[in-house]
Amino acid sequence: MELTHFNENGKAKMVNVGNKSDTERIAIARATIKMKEETLKRIVEGDMKKGDVLSVAQIAGIMGAKKTSDIIPMCHNIFITGADINFEINSKYNTIYIEAIVSTTGKTGVEMEALSAVTIAALTIYDMCKAIDKDMVIDNIMLIKKTGGKSGEYSR
Secondary structure: OOOOOEOOOOOEOOOOOOOOOOEEEEEEEEEEEEOOHHHHHHHHHOOOOOOOHHHHHHHHHHHHHHOHHHHOOOOOOOOOOEEEEEEEEEOOOOEEEEEEEEEEEEOOOOHHHHHHHHHHHHHHHHHHHOOOOOOOEEEEEEEEEEEOOOOOOEEO
16 A cells, blocks of 8 residues: 655655545544543542533544644645544443544545544543543544545444
């Protein structure tokens, strides 16, 4: 497979997607954040000094998806048609599983937007809880699925 983000001189470039067809594209990404039992308990009970952690992280994740092209140099500015963040609490392992689903109809995919969304959501959780738990670990950031485009469907 050829890397497409380099010009003939070996320098970085943004790929020209102008000749590609518009297709419906969806990407799903996941991440985890592990923490102390007390931290998770306070998040679930809404007892964090900075506010409702998961509501803020959800908004931050969506904003992260929308701003991906501002922070990753070769990403195209994409019109996102939908973005959602879901959280699953696992009390046994003191972990929050984060999932982002991002969609568009366009010439390029939204994998980076979904990955940015889960990462920003996890970083927001860390930021809001770091005063009581600096040992949190953000982990397992990965693309789970993508549909649309010339390369077709991908499922982990």
